[in-house]
Structures are given as structure tokens and as C-alpha cells.
Amino acid sequence: MTSRTPSSVTALDVARIKADFPLLQRTIRDGKRLVYLDSGATSQKPSSVLDAERRFYEMHNAAVHRGAHQLGEEATDAYEGARETIARFIGAQSRDIVFTKNATEAINLVAYSLGNASFSDTVVGQSLSLQPGDRIVVTEMEHHANLIPWQELCRRTGAELAWLGVDDEGRLDLSTVDQIINDRTKVVAFTHQSNVLGTINPVAEIVARARAVRALVVLDACQSAPHMPLDVVELGVDFVTFSGHKMLGPTGIGVLWGRTEILAAMPPFLTGGSMIETVYMDHATYAEPPQRFEAGTPVAAQAVGLAAACDYLTAVGMDKVFDHEHALTSYALEGLASISGLRVIGPNNAVHRGGAVSFLVDDIHAHDVGQVLDDRGVEVRVGHHCAWPLMRRFGIAATTRASFYLYNDFSDVDALVESLDAAKSFFGVK
């Protein structure tokens, strides 16, 4: 097993990259080498990100957008500078970037704001509102974060939820897309890359159909923004959401990008300080985006940390990150194919596919697979991966998932494959 040669050698100097990540230097389970294959859940952080956050607190911490004093100016500059960096990272303008605490809040923001549109004073605001009989379309492979907020919006507005199915290979079934995304469809929300299957969805095709019926398109980029170059203009969607913690950034920050004119029409979601224009006891008027959507003291240090993460990724090169993970994924799929009784849930080849690889091992429950791997220092995720309906689609309860990032190398994949062999021996499975 260990003597297989990587199917391609990649341009990344992983040893050097790994050295930037303090946590990856530690050992696990009594001194074993740590093989971290759970970046799909959350990524580790390079020192430069931790340093940037700390520098903010030690040098420039003050209330952003509220202080007229020097510290306040410095804090505001740091925060707004971070917005510019993060905007650049996805080809956006900074005024279209809204900071939230995670991607989940970003998606809820859109759903609640559309729900609030029916109470809007303005005609443009009202035009975004949903009526009974309107439709919201998602897919069967969505993370709960991009499913339940829409279920709840349907419940509040009387709109109906419909969804695109998934085929046996783990691709979206687009054969009925024209029926499912019908004339009454107001929102199409789908994931760019599945966190379970690894599938990369055909954005352009879905956008074309959504445009034809004038539906808004929400793209959940949680699993793509960290792993491939993104350009919001090219994507052609209306909203993009992702989380900082999955892309080398801190916990506690998410990003919503929205089209200028749509953000401008949307009513607020969270309300409070810093998102207002004028306030009276009985009513208030609201600031322009992005401030309108950032109520309260912002996630300032986290924005600074995420900007440092974007700088790190940009310095490495997102195309190289993608190529590297692509190579790891191909190599992993080959390795897994060599294990009898192992079935990959999701595409079996690396075409239009990212580095989240889910699988079942015959006669060993995912929890038990995960346990044996963990005992050997190989950290994977087991369970439904917050995509329970997708599990039902495949008639299963749980999978084991390995997911890769720029700091993984071929030896990590070897460790995975070896440990799976060990798990099989342990449970006496052939």
C-alpha cells in the first residue's frame, strides 16, 4: 500500500506549509503522528492568522465605527481593510461584503430578510417578499444550514419547498430541472460543493434556469471558497456565503456576498446599533449595506484574522491549492478502491469533484471505523455530516469522511488507507 506512487506530484511544498500550522506539530493519542483529515468540518490555522488577531487586540482594539479617537480609527481601518482583502479574494467589491458569525447566519440573514420584505415600507423591499404558492428550490445534498432556514421561511410565508434530487453517483439530477425550478420559483439555493459527496455542482446550468424564471440564486460556497479560486462575477449568482473557520480563518466569522442592488433593496435582519440612519422611540430608518446588515459590535478581530487567512491562501495560490487537493483526491480514490468491501458515496473519480471523500466499509459501522482510525491518529469525521436527508437518499445512517486541505500530503492518504485495513482486521472483516 505504502509503496504506491502518487498519481501526480503537486506544486505545493507541503512540508513548509505544514510548518506554519502550530496544531499540526502536536501528537495525538499518546504520541502518535496527527493525520488531520477533517478540514471539511473546520481547518487548522497558520501562525500568521493567530498573529494578526493578536496584533489587533494588542495594538488597535477599540470600538469599530463608533470611536472618533485614534484607537477607534485604527480599529475601523483594520476592520474595513479586512473587508477589502476578503472582497478581493472572491473578486468582489467591499461594499457588497457583509460579515456574520458563520455561514449559517449568512444564509439565515438572506432567508429572514426575504421574510421581512413583506413588512417593508418600500416598493423594492416588497418586491422581494414571498407569497403562498411561491416556491423555493434547494437540493437533496444540502447541508442543514442551507435547508432548514428555507423550510422555516416556507413555514412563515406559505411558500413551498421543492428540491433537485441526487443520482446514484452523487451528482445532481438535472433531468427535471425545468419542472422543479418553475415559474413560481423565487429562490434557488444550492451548494457549490457537497460537504459529503465532494461533488462540484454545475453552477452555470442552474443559474441559467433560475434566470429564466427570475429567481434569486443563493450559492453555499462553504466547501468551495476554501478550496478553489472563486470569482463572484463569473459565478453569476446573487448571493455567496461561506465561513472563515473552514479556510484557515478564526471561528466566529462568516461572509455574505450579495449583488449591490439586491442588498440595497433588502430590509434588515438583525437590528441594533451601527446599522441605523436615524432612530426615534417608535421607529427607525436604516443605513446602506453593508452596515445595514451588521448590527452591534462587529466581529472585528475575526475579520482581521480572516483577511490574514486570505492573504496566506493568495500567497500560496488558490489554483495550486485546488490542483494539490485534486491530486490528493485522485490518489485517495485509487487507494480506497483497493480496499475490498469499501464503497465510496459520491463520484468515484476526481472529475468535478473536491477533496471530501465519504465511504462505507461493509459490516463496520462508521463510528467504529472512525474510532479505530482515531486510535491510530487519523482524524476523520463520521456521522450524517449535517446532511441527513442525503443519508436517507442513499439508505444509510452515516458515512466516514476524509477531507483534505493544502497541509495534507500523500503520506496522510497512505495513513488513511493503512488504518482502514487495520480496522477491517480488527473487526475480522474480509
Place this chain on the structure above:
Amino acid sequence: MTSRTPSSVTALDVARIKADFPLLQRTIRDGKRLVYLDSGATSQKPSSVLDAERRFYEMHNAAVHRGAHQLGEEATDAYEGARETIARFIGAQSRDIVFTKNATEAINLVAYSLGNASFSDTVVGQSLSLQPGDRIVVTEMEHHANLIPWQELCRRTGAELAWLGVDDEGRLDLSTVDQIINDRTKVVAFTHQSNVLGTINPVAEIVARARAVRALVVLDACQSAPHMPLDVVELGVDFVTFSGHKMLGPTGIGVLWGRTEILAAMPPFLTGGSMIETVYMDHATYAEPPQRFEAGTPVAAQAVGLAAACDYLTAVGMDKVFDHEHALTSYALEGLASISGLRVIGPNNAVHRGGAVSFLVDDIHAHDVGQVLDDRGVEVRVGHHCAWPLMRRFGIAATTRASFYLYNDFSDVDALVESLDAAKSFFGVK
């Protein structure tokens, strides 16, 4: 001015405390001593808080509540351990503590959840819902964060907003409390301590009236939790909200405490991963609190940082913090009284009053006061302090506010008073 002796000597060794705060070692505006008097907006952070966050990232970072591997367990322990520490800090049980990104989100959580109650499947859920004609009561001294969410909830439900006024001294006018908190009142939301006036409100009196009409009581403890010992049982309210960044903790974390049985009855607010029980394509059921209210990847490192802040404050002693600030406030009120043409907006003595001191200087706009102070290294806040209706109540546009914390000493107050004299000379005001 500088020769006045402090009206009382306090038990805090401020020099030692100050040494724990890296930012307070820096200078400002070309080498001037930094006199940070804006802790009411946000506090500075001791090294122990920054170290705790960093240790989490460097040693234990992984997906909380999602990973079955060792790192995941360590991250979950760190996060749930932080919840216990923070619960203890306010005399609560950890299951009643919900983490948000700031106090603003915490208040919005309550308001939106009550709004969602009318769509609830359960009888207890429904019982929390608001009807047209129901009333929500706030006060005229609320921060926008504890005003606008209720305005918007009224707009969505048809409930009406009423408020308790403020007298000339900056105290709540409770003469009409029985009329204002009437039988139709479902929610009473008020601040424990005004961020502008410094006034500490009589919680027990308001709670008694709210109980008489069975209204829920929401206490905005943003300006009290950092500055005095709090015990949620003694307070007798139903919800308490505060922000980590104002109490030595990181940005990006807020706290909602709620009564067990009320949290249990409340429908969710943000929806997504980690807050579910089961999920189908067309509906979902939800976990028990606090998980029900923590959708998505949590603010894990921030919780760890806030727990370290609570540990720091507990080690100093919250009663000592309160006494120290009380002494600073008395001293500041004396000093300000010595300046002719200066008018304090808020109580003129330190009785039932915290360390936020707002004032006007005749013929000098607050912005100009703040500018001169900033040029001398004295960092205060100017403006409406996110309490615009309160400004209108006093017929003013803005005040200058100095606010104190455990790391301030009497010389900081002296610097304030001296700089105000300088501002008056600069603008040629007698």
C-alpha cells in the same frame, strides 16, 4: 486640579492590573500616554485572554460537537467548559447559557423567537406568541440594541411599543409604571445600567410590576455584567444578555441567559447544523436548549477567551471592581463639577450609578471636545452612543462620555479633567 486627593483609596492594585493589558502599554498620537476612557464601548484584553484563545487554536482546534476524534473531544470540552465558567460567573446553570456573536444578536434571538412562536407546532410555543394589541415595554434610555428589535417585533406582530420615560436627573420615571406596564404587556425589556447616563435601574421594582401582569422580563446587562457582581437568580428576570468584548473578552461573542422552562418552550431562531434532532427534506425537529439556539459552527475560540476573561475578573473580585469604579466615578464627578459650563447628563452623584459619565461643555460641540482630548491621548467617546432617543429626551445631539474600568486609576481621571480645561482654553470658552 492634580493636587486633589482621591475621595477614597481602592483595594485594586491598578498598576499591576494595567501591566496585564498589552494595549495599555502603547502610546498614542506621537508618543503621548494612552488614557483609555472608552471601556463602555469596548474593553481592552489581558494577555491571559489572548493566550487562552491562542492555546485553543494551537492545541485543541476542531469542530465542536461534531467530531468523534480526539481533537473534536478536546474542542468540545474546551467549549462546554467555557460555558460552565461563564454560567458560574453569573450564578447560572450552564444549560441555560446560549452563545451568540454579541449582545445585539442575543436580544434579536429573543425577539425573533417570540415572533416565530406564532408558527410553533406546540402549545407552549404558541403561548409565547404576540397578538395585535399586546404590548412590549422598553425605556427611553435603551441602547438601540434593546429598542429596534422590539420595534421590529411590533411591526411583525401588530403589538404596540410603550416606554418608561427618563427624568431630568437621568433616572427612570416610575410614577406611571402601573399604567405603562399594563395587563396587555407581554415583554418588558430594559437596561440594567445605562451606557450613557450611568444610571443603575431598580430591577426588583420593575420585575415586581412585570410579574403582576405576567410579562417576560429581558435585562440588557451589557453595562452591568462587566462592572458588578451579577446573580441571575437574585435578579429574578427571565433573560439576561451581555457581550464578551465589554468585559475583557474577545469580539465575536455574546451571551443569552434564559430561564430553563422558557428556553425550553421557545422555537429556534437561527437554523442549520447542530441545533437539530432529526431532519427530513420538508421538515425538521429541534434539539433541546442551549443547542437549539446555536446553529452552525459555534464561536468556540471566543467562548474559551471569554471564560478566561471571567476567570480574570473572578480572581480580581467583581465586588472590588465595582468598588474601584465607584471610587473613580465619585472622583470624576467631583472633578467635572469643578469645571464651569460643564453639565453632566445623568446622576450627579455616585449613588445607584456606574462608571459611564456623559457631559456637555457649553459652546463646544462634543466632537470638538473629543478631538482635543484625543490629541492629548485621552480616548473618550462622543456622539449619541446608540441611544438617540435619549439624546432627544435631553434636547441634545451628542455628549462626550468617559467610562471607566478596573485598569483605570485616579491619574486617568486627572488627565480627563485637565484636558477639558485645555479644550476650553483652546476654543476660548470661559
Place this chain on the structure above:
Amino acid sequence: MYQEIILDHYRNPVGRLILEPFDVEVHHVNPTCGDEITLRVKIDDGVVTAIGHQGQGCSISQAATSVMTELLEGRTVQQALDVEAGFLALMQSRGEGQPDEDLLEDAVAFSGVSKYPARVKCALLGWMAFKDAALQAVAQSVKDQS
């Protein structure tokens, strides 16, 4: 963690059947992993005469439910709940518990599981289902008598 006794029960589970007749049926789910159990109990004169369970789960949850079935059948409801309380305490001990071997018998094999917080819920799935079912049965019999 994987004691021989656990693997034995996992391979040859006790009570993995659709119990008929029965008094109470419950369905429990572990929301973090999606594992499920349907458990039925038969209780006669305050004695747990039979337990049957079906569902899907990992070796720990399957084995724990099997051990439980073996251990509780034939006991009074009160005795069974005492054992359950002992097992719960052991599982929450984070590897520090001193298991009462007289009370828990084969179930002490799960001591090691308590060191893995993420797996504790697995070990408890069947036990919590049983507790729920037993309490429902008691409530039902009180109602029937009144």
C-alpha cells in the same frame, strides 16, 4: 475500548428481535450520528419479563443494548432502573468511575468507553430507550389501576 466482551455482544446480540406481545414501544435517535433504535418492553407485575430491540448502530451501541437486555430481563422495574442509574453514572465518569461490578456485571466492560465523550451517547442509546419505555409502562399501569 473494544473489550472482547463488547465485540462478542456486538457479533451475537441478545434481544435483537421484534418482541411480541409487548407493553410499550419507543423509538430513539442519536442526533449527532443518526443511529436509531426501536425498543419494546414487556412488563408483568412490575417485572421486566422481556426486552426486544431493532435498529442500526455502531458496535458500542449494539453491544451496550445487548448487555443491557441480558442484565435487566427478569428484574423488577425498580431494580432495572437502579442498574440503569449505575450505568449512566459510569458512562459520565470520563474514565474516572469505580464501577460497581455486583450491580453492573458485564456492563463494566464499557468503563473504557466513558473516556471517549463522543461515544458515550452510543453506549447510552439503548439504555435511555429502555428507561423511557419502563417509565411509560409504569405510568400506564398506574393509569390502568385508577
Place this chain on the structure above:
Amino acid sequence: MYQEIILDHYRNPVGRLILEPFDVEVHHVNPTCGDEITLRVKIDDGVVTAIGHQGQGCSISQAATSVMTELLEGRTVQQALDVEAGFLALMQSRGEGQPDEDLLEDAVAFSGVSKYPARVKCALLGWMAFKDAALQAVAQSVKDQS
């Protein structure tokens, strides 16, 4: 920052009056500090013949509005908007701008303000109000002619 010229205009502001008659009135607020201005313009044949303003604000906002009034009265709307654009650029230069003295005259005194981002909005309050009013006046005259 506080040039003598600024303090002079602050103490003796130009155009601080309720203009009557007028063509357009606007009301602007600075949401971060609550400062307000009500500004009226009179425009005849494409020339800004008079500006009047009322409201409350700090020395910077008062002085900037006063300097603006002195500078723009008597110019064509187009010229006035060019000056406004020059002033805006100066204010956004973060202390790095090379102000065009011919264009901005006394308004160059505000160069120093551009180093204080929080005060830039103060300096711009009156200017933005004027721009808004002037554009409304133009739109109105186009409408009247058609």
C-alpha cells in the same frame, strides 16, 4: 487640524440663515454623531445665487459649510459641483492629497481634517447636502422645461 481659518468660520459662519425664497430644501443627518443640517439653495439660470443653512454640528461641520457657502455662491451649478468634487477628493485623501488651491481657495484649510477619518463626515455634511440640493434643482428645472 483646527486652522485659524476654520475657527474663524466656526465663530462667524457665512450663510447661517433661513433662506427665503429658495428652490430646494434638503435635510441631512450624520448617523454616527446625530449632527443635522437643513440647507436651502436658490438657483437662477443655472447659477447658485444663494445658499442658507441651519442645524447643529461641530466646529468642523459648521466651518466647512460656511466656507462652502462663501465659495459656491455666484458660481454655475457645474462649477459648484466641480469644486465639490475637488473637496470630496481632498477629504478622502487621508492626509495625502495635494489640494488645488485655485479651485478650493479657503477650503484647503481642511486638508488636515482628512487625516482624521472620523471627522471627514463632519466636514462633508454641508457639502453633501449642497450636492443633493443642487442635483434636485437641476432635475426640477429639466422637468419644468419639458
